[in-house]
Amino acid sequence: MRARVGVVVFPGSNCERDCVKSLSQLGAETELVWHDDPVLPEVDIVVLPGGFAHGDYLRTGALARFSPIMQAVTDHAERGGLVLGVCNGFQVLCEAGLLPGALHKNKGLKFMCKWTELRVDNAATPFTSRASTGSVLKIPINHFEGNWYCDPETLQGMRERDQIVLRYVDNPNGALDDAAGIVNENGNVFGLMPHPERACDELLGSEDGIVLLGSAIDHVLKTTPARV
């Protein structure tokens, strides 16, 4: 059996093919899904890729959350299905209320494109099971609005539940609590600013993205009844 992954394409998405390539190399069946479709195909994992959905007009992710596919993505998440949002996809998930907080402009007001080191602070999620707590992953960032923020009360609850899964070793953008990647309360929705799909080949400088993408695939294979 193979994990089935749907990668949503918004007008302005630009990382969907990188996601398809890396997930396919890890053995998943992948499919691109247009944002205007009101239904998802039969998939185990939904990926919201990086880019500039709807031109990032008004705020990053603000318009994408109203794309017809987003109701189906929300339903998939509510059924416990895995949802992964990378960079702009993370911004969409926050705007859609599937993840807490919001992402605003980087401290220092610079667009940043560079390698970062990320500490795995919770290895007990479907997206981090291949890592050990405290291990460090090398994965690149490429964003202007990666400065994650939430109110102090929300942050406290998230810390208690270990929802801040990845933290920058050297915070590049001012994100609260060094947060680079967070999960929802159920742990099945994961958003991160770094791009794991760009770190799945030694030729590109790191294979650490496989730890995250491979964990999600492992989770599906472990928890889904065999299909015929």
Add this chain to the structure above:
Amino acid sequence: MTFSVVVNVMPKAGISDPQGQTIERALPALGYTGVNGVRVGKRIMLEIEAATEDEARARATEMCERLLANSVIEAYEVAIGEARTEGAQA
């Protein structure tokens, strides 16, 4: 009636505003000293058809809650301006 509505969206108090900070740091280079508290927001202008001013305000407020502002990081103000009756001769 058509109401001119202005929505001002600002970063919430206490939320860092990198654009405002950058402008504040640039001003002294032009000789403008003694300028503090620079904040940058958005002004969104709308023409809303509604029966009453209260209805126009309620609709604009709902738009702010659902789309125009992100309440996690932004605060908004709705100001209702001139009202115009459809078909009125200028």
